[in-house]
Amino acid sequence: MDYISNTAAEKNKMLKEIGIKExxxxxxxxxxxxxADDELNIESGISEMELMRKAQAQAAKNKSLDQQISFLGxxxxxxxxxxxxxxxISRSEFYTAYTPYQAELSQGTLEAIYEYQSMICDLTGxxxxxxxxxxxxxxxxxxxxxxxxxxRNSRVILPDTINPxxxxxxxxxxxxxxxxxxxxxxxxxxxxxxxxxxxxxxxTAVVVLQYPNFYGSIEKMEEISKMVKNNKKTLxxxxxxxxxxxxxxxxxxxxxDIVVGEAQNLGSGLNYGGPYLGFxxxxxxxxxxxxxxxxxVGKTTDVDGKEGFVLTLQTREQHIRREKATSNIxxxxxxxxxxxxIYLSTMGxxxxxxxxxxxxxxxxxxxxKLDQLAGYQVLNKENFFNEFVLKTEKDSTxxxxxxxxxxxxxxxDLKEAGSxxxxxxxxxxxxxxxxxxxxxxxxxx
Amino acid sequence: MxxxxxxxxxxxxxxxxxxxPLEVGKSDINENLAGYLREEIELPEVSEVDVVRHYxxxxxxxxxxxxxxxxxxxxxxxxxxxxxxxxxxxSGLSNIHPYQPIEQLQGSLEILYQLKLDLAExxxxxxxxxxxxxxxxxxxxxxxxxxxxxxxxxxxxxxVIVPDSAHGTNPASAAMAGFDVVEIASNERGMVxxxxxxxxxxxNTAALMLTNPNxxxxxxxxxxxxxxxxxxVGGLVxxxxxxxxxxxxxxxxxxxxxxLMHFNLHKTFSTPHGGGGxxxxxxxxxxxxxxxxPKPVLKKDQEKYFWDYQxxxxxxxxxxxxxxxxxxxxAWAYIKTVGGKGLKETTENAVLNANYLKARLKKDFELPYAxxxxxxxxxxxxxxxxxxxxxxxxxxxxxDYDQYAPTIYFPLVVKEAMMxxxxxxxxxxxxxxxxxxMLTISREIKEDPELVINAxxxxxxxxxxxxxxxxxxxxxx
Numbered sequence: 001m002d003y004i005s006n007t008a009a010e011k012n013k014m015l016k017e018i019g020i021k022e023x024x025x026x027x028x029x030x031x032x033x034x035x036a037d038d039e040l041n042i043e044s045g046i047s048e049m050e051l052m053r054k055a056q057a058q059a060a061k062n063k064s065l066d067q068q069i070s071f072l073g074x075x076x077x078x079x080x081x082x083x084x085x086x087x088x089i090s091r092s093e094f095y096t097a098y099t100p101y102q103a104e105l106s107q108g109t110l111e112a113i114y115e116y117q118s119m120i121c122d123l124t125g126x127x128x129x130x131x132x133x134x135x136x137x138x139x140x141x142x143x144x145x146x147x148x149x150x151x152r153n154s155r156v157i158l159p160d161t162i163n164p165x166x167x168x169x170x171x172x173x174x175x176x177x178x179x180x181x182x183x184x185x186x187x188x189x190x191x192x193x194x195x196x197x198x199x200x201x202x203x204t205a206v207v208v209l210q211y212p213n214f215y216g217s218i219e220k221m222e223e224i225s226k227m228v229k230n231n232k233k234t235l236x237x238x239x240x241x242x243x244x245x246x247x248x249x250x251x252x253x254x255x256x257d258i259v260v261g262e263a264q265n266l267g268s269g270l271n272y273g274g275p276y277l278g279f280x281x282x283x284x285x286x287x288x289x290x291x292x293x294x295x296x297v298g299k300t301t302d303v304d305g306k307e308g309f310v311l312t313l314q315t316r317e318q319h320i321r322r323e324k325a326t327s328n329i330x331x332x333x334x335x336x337x338x339x340x341x342i343y344l345s346t347m348g349x350x351x352x353x354x355x356x357x358x359x360x361x362x363x364x365x366x367x368x369k370l371d372q373l374a375g376y377q378v379l380n381k382e383n384f385f386n387e388f389v390l391k392t393e394k395d396s397t398x399x400x401x402x403x404x405x406x407x408x409x410x411x412x413d414l415k416e417a418g419s420x421x422x423x424x425x426x427x428x429x430x431x432x433x434x435x436x437x438x439x440x441x442x443x444x445x
Numbered sequence: 446m447x448x449x450x451x452x453x454x455x456x457x458x459x460x461x462x463x464x465x466p467l468e469v470g471k472s473d474i475n476e477n478l479a480g481y482l483r484e485e486i487e488l489p490e491v492s493e494v495d496v497v498r499h500y501x502x503x504x505x506x507x508x509x510x511x512x513x514x515x516x517x518x519x520x521x522x523x524x525x526x527x528x529x530x531x532x533x534x535x536s537g538l539s540n541i542h543p544y545q546p547i548e549q550l551q552g553s554l555e556i557l558y559q560l561k562l563d564l565a566e567x568x569x570x571x572x573x574x575x576x577x578x579x580x581x582x583x584x585x586x587x588x589x590x591x592x593x594x595x596x597x598x599x600x601x602x603x604x605v606i607v608p609d610s611a612h613g614t615n616p617a618s619a620a621m622a623g624f625d626v627v628e629i630a631s632n633e634r635g636m637v638x639x640x641x642x643x644x645x646x647x648x649n650t651a652a653l654m655l656t657n658p659n660x661x662x663x664x665x666x667x668x669x670x671x672x673x674x675x676x677x678v679g680g681l682v683x684x685x686x687x688x689x690x691x692x693x694x695x696x697x698x699x700x701x702x703x704x705l706m707h708f709n710l711h712k713t714f715s716t717p718h719g720g721g722g723x724x725x726x727x728x729x730x731x732x733x734x735x736x737x738x739p740k741p742v743l744k745k746d747q748e749k750y751f752w753d754y755q756x757x758x759x760x761x762x763x764x765x766x767x768x769x770x771x772x773x774x775x776a777w778a779y780i781k782t783v784g785g786k787g788l789k790e791t792t793e794n795a796v797l798n799a800n801y802l803k804a805r806l807k808k809d810f811e812l813p814y815a816x817x818x819x820x821x822x823x824x825x826x827x828x829x830x831x832x833x834x835x836x837x838x839x840x841x842x843x844x845d846y847d848q849y850a851p852t853i854y855f856p857l858v859v860k861e862a863m864m865x866x867x868x869x870x871x872x873x874x875x876x877x878x879x880x881x882x883m884l885t886i887s888r889e890i891k892e893d894p895e896l897v898i899n900a901x902x903x904x905x906x907x908x909x910x911x912x913x914x915x916x917x918x919x920x921x922x
Contacts, residue, residue, distance in 0.1 A: 001782050001783065001787070002782075002783050002787040002790055002791060003523070003524050003526060003715070003783070003791075003869070003870045004790060004791065004794045004869050004870070005870065005871075005872040006794060006797070006798075006872050006873055010872065010873045011794075011797060013873065014797055014798075014800075014801040014873060015797070017801055017804050017805065018797075018800045018801055018803075018804045019804070023793045023796075023797055026793075026796045026797065026800055026817075026819070027695050027796070027819075028817075029664045029666055029817050030664055030692070030695055030696050031666065031668070031669065033669060033700070034668060034669065034696045034697065034700040034701045035695055035696050035697075035700070036569075036694055036695065036696065036697050036700070039694065039785050039786055039789065040566055040567060040693070040694050040785035040786075040788055040789060041566050041785060042563050042566055042567075042780065042784060042785030042788065043781075043784055043785065044784040044785065044786060044787075045781070045782050045783045045784030045786070045787040046781055046782060046784070047782075048528045048782070051528055051532065051778055051781055051782055052528070052531065052532070054781065055532045055535055055538065055778065056535065056537075057552075058537075058538065058552035058553065058555060058556050059535045059536075059537025059538045059552055060537065060552065061551045061552030061555065062537050062538065062541060062549060062550055062551070062552040062553055063545075063549035063550075064536055064537045064538075064539075064540045064541050065540045065541065065542060065545075066536050066537070066540055070542060070545075072542045072544050072545065074544055075543075075765055075766075076542055076543050076544070076766070078542065080464075082462065084461075084493060084496060084497060086534070087497070088496075088497065088500045088501070088504075090530070091500070091501065091504035092509050092510075092511035092512075092525075093504040093505065093507035093508065093509045093511070093512060094503075094504050094507060094509070094719070094720055095509065095525070095717045095719050095720070096509030096510040096511045096512075096525050096717050096718070097507050097508060097509040097510075097718065097719075097720040098515065098517055098520055098522060098718045098720070098721070098849075099718070099720070099721040099722075100720065100721065101517070101850075101852075102508075102840065102841075102844055102849060102850050103906075103909050104841065104844055104901050104904040104905070104906055104907065104908065104909065105507070105508045105844045105849065105901075105904055106506075106507055106508065106720075107446075107447065107503070107506040107507070107904075107905050107906060108503035108504050108505065108506040108507030109503075109507055109720035109721070111446065111448065111450070111503055111506070112500070112503055112720075114450075114920075114921070114922075115450060115451055115452075115922075117920055117921050118450075118452070118921035118922040119488065121921045122486060122487045122488060123486065127921075128920055128921075129920070129921065131721070132721075132722070134578040134579060134582055134722075134723075134764065135578060135764055135765050135766075136765055137762070137764060137765035138578070138582070138763065138764060138765075145621075163765070165762060165765045165766070166765060168761050168762040169761070169762045169763060169764065169765060171761055172589065172739070172760055172761030172762055172763055173621075173763075175589065175592075175623075175760070175761070176585075176588075176589060176592070176621050176622040176623045177621070177623050178623060218478065218481055221481070222480065245483075245486070246486050246488075247474075247482060247483065248478070248481055248482065248483060249480075249481050249482060249483045250483060253483075262765065269539065269540070270539070270540060270541060270542050270543070271539050271541075271770055271771045272539075272541045272542070272543055272550070272553060272766070272767065272770040272771075273543035273764075273765065273766025273767050273768070273770055274578060274723070274764065274766055274767065274768055274769040274770050274771065274772075275578070275722075275723030275769040275770075275771050275772060276765070276766075289918070295721065296918075296920060297920070298914040298915070298918050298919055298920050299914070299919040299920075300909050300910045300911065300913050300914035300919070301909070301910055301913065302906040302907040302908055302909050302910070303899070303907050303908050303910075304907055306446065306447075306906055306907070307446040307906075308446055308905075308906035308909045309446075309909075310909045310911050310914050312911065312914040312915050312918060312920075313915055313918060314915075315915075317613075318581070318613040318614050318616075318617035319612075319613040319614075319855070320613070321613075321617075322613045322616040322617060322626070323616035323617060323619065323620040323626040324620070325613070325617040325620075327617065327621070328581040328582075328584065328585055328614045328617035328618040328620075328621050329579070329581055329582075330579065330580065330581045330612075330613075330614050331578075331579035331580060331581065331711065331718070331721065331722045331723070331724040331726075332579070332721050332722040332723075333578075333719075333721075333722045333723045334719050334720040334721030334722045334723075335717075335719030335720060335721075335722065335723060336719075336722075336723060338500075338719075338720065341451075342496060342500060344488055344489075345451045345461070345488075345489050345491060345496045345499075346461045346462055346491075346493065346496050347461075347462045347488070348459075348460060348461060348462065348488050348489055348490045348491060349485065349486050349487065349488040349489075349490060350460060350462075350490070351460065351461070351462035351464070352486060352488060353486065354462075354464055355464070357467075357474065358464060358467050360472070360474055361467055361469055361470070361471050361472055361474070362467070362469055364472035364477075365469035365470065365472065368472075382477050383477065383478070385478075401546075404546065404549075409542075409545065409546075412544050416544075428464060431465075431468065432468040432469050435469075
């Protein structure tokens with residue numbers, strides 16, 4: 001099955017109009033040495049029925065989260081995705097459109113992005129948000145390089161309480177423009193402000209904080225922020241979990257200069273790590289705005305004075321500034337941004353708060369139960385939100401493996417991140433019965 | 446505006462969500478998180494019906510491939526098959542967490558592995574990473590690979606050469622990877638000027654970035670000479686895969702002696718653009734560059750698929766997880782559906798459609814390069830400009846006829862450029878309709894230029910003031 005709708009007769013008519021005999025003549029300029037001699041060595045095409053059968057067979061080889069209880073988080077969160085999102089983003093005027101180059105025929109996409117930017121500003125407390133970044137890690141990385149450009153410094157303080165995958169992405173991007181990284185090693189997965197202070201100097205471009213941090217704990221934001229602010233030129237970059245910002249104070253309240261994060265948890269689902277949604281916001285400051293990567297939508301008026309939306313401030317971007325652009329980003333995650341916008345509209349101020357609170361209470365319920373078990377200990381018991389570190393006497397890898405047989409994924413094995421214990425995540429989707437099952441099973445293991 | 450903002454539907458206390466009751470006791474959040482709780486968040490308070498009606502209204506102010514022809518040059522706006530969407534929504538394939546044990550994900554990993562093999566076959570590259578999430582992300586990844594490769598060889602090469610007809614992402618990606626960008630001019634036939642290339646090449650050259658066919662739709666006939674020249678000074682040659690739809694089954698970047706490249710699954714392999722994203726930009730490399738690929742790399746060990754993190758020379762990670770998996774599922778479904786023979790026919794029809802359009806339009810619009818072209822071509826609106834209406838005006842007038850405009854003012858080497866790529870999924874009927882519309886507009890410019898200059902007239906908003914938008918930014922409510 002192909003998707004070519006010209007018939008043989010039509011093709012002949014077209015060849016005639018072009019003035020050639022056969023289609024092959026159109027490719028005569030391609031030298032023989034570079035052409036593929038034979039057909040591509042790829043199986044013949046199949047019908048939709050066969051495709052669906054094949055795809056279902058592949059799905060059957062997986063064990064999805066429909067078939068087990070998962071306490072996995074560590075950067076990808078299993079929050080409930082309301083049905084309204086898929087129904088609306090399946091409107092093909094949204095999902096089959098390109099980047100809104102012709103604004104007058106793309107007002108739907110543009111207005112939705114404006115709403116998205118507004119909601120990201122509400123969540124983060126920041127003055128400016130862009131139209132999206134490729135994912136949380138790359139958003140963090142581009143925010144770090146942005147901070148280096150603004151401050152004209154290259155020293156970056158990167159505590160080990162930041163998601164290790166993000167740390168890797170940040171360092172990969174940093175290698176391109178020769179940034180220096182200070183790996184702040186913490187004890188008990190919590191930044192010690194005094195230690196941070198010792199590392200701050202006048203060459204420091206940016207301090208990166210995660211809120212809550214990779215281990216689910218809330219750092220001493222106020223104290224750390226003051227310290228960073230005292231170091232005049234240094235910027236504070238906060239990587240925030242947006243779904244929790246319905247309950248938690250906005251990063252702006254702690255003096256963040258740039259806020260980024262992964263907004264997959266606002267309606268995009270899990271999808272094995274992508275497509276996800278990087279968000280990026282900064283202070284309403286011209287100096288910052290000039291260095292902000294990515295597309296931005298602005299409100300304006302048309303020739304009749306009617307309000308409408310356009311892509312704006314494009315002189316920062318690659319198609320105009322080429323090698324002097326703030327970033328190479330072109331394609332972003334627009335459809336995921338639409339999902340987040342619909343999610344935030346649907347949940348509203350009460351719903352987002354309730355999702356956060358339920359996740360919090362459930363996580364604390366589970367943590368309390370687990371902490372009471374002999375051989376288990378919850379680290380940082382008080383100041384976590386909905387993700388926590390479970391220290392185990394037994395080997396964490398073995399424990400996780402044994403529980404798989406009971407259809408439970410106990411969490412993320414912190415050995416993978418060079419640490420110890422199990423990182424357990426609880427969202428509003430986990431029921432009491434599911435949590436009790438985990439406790440029961442651990443009790444007898 | 447035609448449709449008010451979602452927040453303007455708000456009514457205090459109105460709700461559009463429901464959650465099950467909390468079945469566990471409450472822990473003292475106020476005490477535990479004192480000083481970290483916010484008072485209130487300003488989000489809309491609307492009902493589910495409000496949300497549905499609002500976003501339906503917004504969708505009606507949009508235009509997608511499903512609405513009609515979308516001839517954006519270099520964007521390959523082909524039809525997005527519905528069965529691909531269905532595959533990507535199979536719960537057993539989509540409701541999976543990136544940190545589940547690989548034993549639970551063999552079905553998905555096998556799909557990704559098959560996609561890798563097919564991309565390698567199409568391109569004659571040896572190893573593939575699916576991690577980059579867009580074309581530009583793939584370019585950046587590739588240039589980091591180039592950088593790491595030379596660092597490993599203890600060669601200090603600082604220069605990346607980019608033709609003046611290249612996409613803006615090329616120089617931007619090179620700069621992000623820390624290279625100095627040297628632009629070279631095209632010759633009068635729209636191809637790489639070999640003398641200019643020879644002059645730019647030296648022992649400092651890390652790479653040449655090239656699209657072939659280039660953004661004019663023209664195949665670089667001296668391609669083997671070009672890659673040889675770069676290799677002679679020890680540099681690498683990078684292939685920008687934006688235009689792969691022009692050569693599938695007819696030429697392979699690997700056979701043109703390119704060392705590495707990126708693909709755009711959202712162009713060549715039919716995945717939807719989503720109003721700007723998500724995309725997916727896999728990178729293919731020749732064997733000698735495989736050690737530098739981002740980690741992890743998908744491998745197969747007897748019958749088990751796994752992620753290989755033991756990559757000491759890897760550039761690191763460019764994405765938090767494995768890239769845009771949901772997009773890969775769609776591309777896999779597309780390749781399975783169309784098959785090897787179908788991919789070649791896809792290219793044939795993309796090229797046939799473009800050449801048919803060119804043949805019909807070149808009488809009324811200036812064709813700056815007479816050279817034979819493949820899947821896209823560039824016209825100049827300079828004749829119409831003299832008659833009073835610019836390429837921008839023509840683009841806006843097309844919208845009145847409910848058709849999307851071509852890419853305009855790009856490539857930069859053509860004045861008043863209109864870059865047109867119809868793709869293989871349009872048929873002669875839609876192409877003829879597009880031609881008739883363009884000819885009508887050309888006639889209108891002669892008879893009533895104001896009509897075109899003041900376009901669009903029928904869209905939900907008319908020409909928008911971009912200067913005011915940039916001068917006084919209003920970026921949120």
